[in-house]
Every structure is written in structure tokens, then in C-alpha cells.
Amino acid sequence: MEAKTGTRVAVVTGANKGIGYAAVMELCAKFDGIVYLTSRDETRGRKAVEELEKMGLRPAYHQLDIDDESSVVKFRDFLVETHGGLDVLINNAAIIFPMMTPAESFVESIRKTIDTNFYHTMRACKILFPILRPHARVVHLTSDDGHLLRISGREPEASVLRSKFAAPDLTEQELCQLMEDFIDAAKKGDYFERGWPNSVGEREDTWPNEGYIVSKVGISALTRIHQRQFDQDPREDLAVNCVHPGYVITDATFQKGEKTIQEGAEAACWLAMLPPSSPENVVPKGAYVWHDKQLVDWVNGPTPSIY
Numbered sequence: 030m031e032a033k034t035g036t037r038v039a040v041v042t043g044a045n046k047g048i049g050y051a052a053v054m055e056l057c058a059k060f061d062g063i064v065y066l067t068s069r070d071e072t073r074g075r076k077a078v079e080e081l082e083k084m085g086l087r088p089a090y091h092q093l094d095i096d097d098e099s100s101v102v103k104f105r106d107f108l109v110e111t112h113g114g115l116d117v118l119i120n121n122a123a124i125i126f127p128m129m130t131p132a133e134s135f136v137e138s139i140r141k142t143i144d145t146n147f148y149h150t151m152r153a154c155k156i157l158f159p160i161l162r163p164h165a166r167v168v169h170l171t172s173d174d175g176h177l178l179r180i181s182g183r184e185p186e187a188s189v190l191r192s193k194f195a196a197p198d199l200t201e202q203e204l205c206q207l208m209e210d211f212i213d214a215a216k217k218g219d220y221f222e223r224g225w226p227n228s229v230g231e232r233e234d235t236w237p238n239e240g241y242i243v244s245k246v247g248i249s250a251l252t253r254i255h256q257r258q259f260d261q262d263p264r265e266d267l268a269v270n271c272v273h274p275g276y277v278i279t280d281a282t283f284q285k286g287e288k289t290i291q292e293g294a295e296a297a298c299w300l301a302m303l304p305p306s307s308p309e310n311v312v313p314k315g316a317y318v319w320h321d322k323q324l325v326d327w328v329n330g331p332t333p334s335i336y
């Protein structure tokens with residue numbers, strides 16, 4: 030698809046606050062092109078744009094709710110009509126430890142988390158990937174919780190699960206089946222015995238975040254599948270990587286953490302602006318990247334630090 034204007038275009042999902050907002054801030058300063066701040070709620074998104082404008086930055090805005098397929102399709106059509114394609118996509122939008130209301134069971138909270146963080150990110154990619162231009166850079170926000178070793182239930186079941194996730198020929202369909210197997214095990218209550226994580230008591234500040242862990246392991250596994258698809262794609266030099274941003278002070282962490290949102294967005298923005306790959310300058314592709322920009326072995330670890 031030919032660019033209509035020749036202008037390069039970057040998009041950040043879930044960018045009205047937190048790491049996504051800081052990613053827009055950094056891209057506005059450094060990316061050679063138009064940067065779209067997107068949000069599911071237009072009022073919150075426009076307010077964020079106003080704040081950035083006060084800092085002298087000029088983000089563009091569009092509504093985008095990844096839970097709503099028609100919103101993603103509408104945005105895709107808008108991008109095609111206005112710019113002819115897309116060059117950078119940071120899939121940042123996610124929900125983290127959604128509070129369980131009395132009416133909402135543990136299983137419902139898991140379903141909601143896996144739907145938004147995994148299925149709806151995957152669907153947004155299916156809708157937006159066809160308009161990526163050559164040398165496009167895609168970044169999925171994963172987590173330290175998205176490392177494969179976080180599948181840490183009872184052995185030997187956990188290592189069987191890990192080898193399924195790590196299979197070099199894993200398909201999207203098989204990955205979705207793994208998500209469904211986890212939800213099924215959560216319904217039956219024997220998820221730890223079936224190898225899935227049981228996070229309670231793992232850390233001092235632990236929330237019941239099994240759904241979040243599995244959703245992010247899913248995103249990390251999806252990154253590898255996406256890169257394999259890109260490697261077969263006729264468009265030149267498409268790259269996708271996933272990044273753990275660090276323990277970042279945001280609403281998602283109840284304002285706890287070790288990094289500012291600007292520090293949390295650094296590695297994601299570095300991956301989003303990787304230069305064209307060449308034999309002299311091979312860029313990471315399909316990698317699991319730590320917040321200090323180290324490429325981490327997703328299958329075997331270790332990770333450079335706890336967070």
C-alpha cells in the first residue's frame with residue numbers, strides 16, 4: 030500500500046495515561062512523523078493531548094478501544110484514508126489486576142483480563158497489520174510476568190505447558206487453545222495442579238494475578254508467532270518485539286514502582302524507532318526485551334532482575 034503523503038505514522042494504544050502517554054511524549058520528540066495518541070475514552074484522550082500541547086508537543090488524536098472491533102476497524106480505515114498506511118504500532122493498552130466486584134468471580138476477572146490483554150490485542154494486530162508499510166516496527170508491551178518461567182505451577186505439568194508455549198512452530202490457534210485450557214482449569218480450580226501459576230503468596234505485594242500472567246505470557250508467545258509471519262511477508266523488514274517496561278509508577282501499580290513513566294517508555298520507544306535492518310546493523314526481531322534494552326532468553330531465562 031503506497032503512502033498518500035509520504036509522512037510516517039506512529040500509533041500508541043491506551044495512551045491517555047501511564048506508559049502509553051509517556052511513549053507518545055517521547056515519540057513526539059524523536060519520531061520523524063505523525064504520532065497518534067489513542068484512547069478508549071475520547072474525553073480522557075483529548076485531555077492528555079492538551080497536556081502534551083502545553084509542553085509544546087503536537088500529538089494527533091483518534092479514539093481506539095481495542096475491546097470494540099468496530100473501533101479498531103474505523104481507525105484502520107481512517108489511517109488508510111488519511112495516510113495510506115502505518116509505520117509504528119505500540120500495543121500498550123491492557124488491564125492489570127482488575128478489581129473483582131462481589132458480583133464478579135475470580136474466573137470472570139481472568140476471562141476479562143485475557144480477553145483485553147491477549148485476544149483483543151491479537152485482533153487489533155490482525156486488523157492493523159495489513160496496513161503496515163515496509164520497515165514497520167511493532168512493539169507489544171509484555172511484563173516480567175510475561176516471561177515463560179512464570180508458568181510455574183506443579184511439575185512436571187508446568188514444564189509440559191512451557192514446552193507447548195515455546196514450540197518454534199506454535200500457531201495462533203494452538204496459543205488460543207492454551208489460553209482456553211487455562212480458563213477451563215481456573216473454572217475447575219485445579220489450575221496449579223495442571224501446571225498453571227498460582228501467584229498468591231509469591232511476593233509480598235502479590236495480587237491474585239494469574240490471569241494477568243497468562244495473558245502476558247500469551248502476548249510474549251504471540252510476538253514470536255507474529256515475527257515468523259513477518260519473516261514470510263513480502264513487505265521488507267517488518268519487526269515485532271515485546272518489552273517488559275520495568276516496575277513503573279502508574280495507576281496499574283497503585284502508584285508504586287521504581288521507574289517514572291518516562292523511564293518505563295524508553296525501551297518501547299527504542300524498539301519502535303529501530304532503524305532499517307541491514308547486514309551491518311541487524312535489529313532485534315521477535316525478541317523478549319528487558320527495560321534496560323537487554324534481549325532476554327524468553328524460554329530459559331534468567332531475567333536480569335526480579336522486576
Ligand SMILES: NC(=O)c1ccc[n+]([C@@H]2O[C@H](COP(=O)([O-])OP(=O)(O)OC[C@H]3O[C@@H](n4cnc5c(N)ncnc54)[C@H](OP(=O)(O)O)[C@@H]3O)[C@@H](O)[C@H]2O)c1
Nearest residue numbers: 043047048069094095096121122123170172276277279281
Ligand atoms: N506499570 C508497570 O509496572 C508495568 C509492568 C509491566 C508491564 N506493564 C504493561 O505496560 C502497559 C501499560 O501499563 P500502565 O502501567 O501504563 O497501565 P495504566 O496506567 O493502567 O494504563 C493503561 C492504559 O490502557 C488503556 N486501556 C485499557 N483497556 C483498553 C482498551 N480496551 N482499549 C484501549 N485502551 C485501553 C487505559 O485506558 P483507561 O484510562 O481508559 O482505563 C490506559 O490508558 C500495559 O500493557 C501493562 O501490562 C506495566
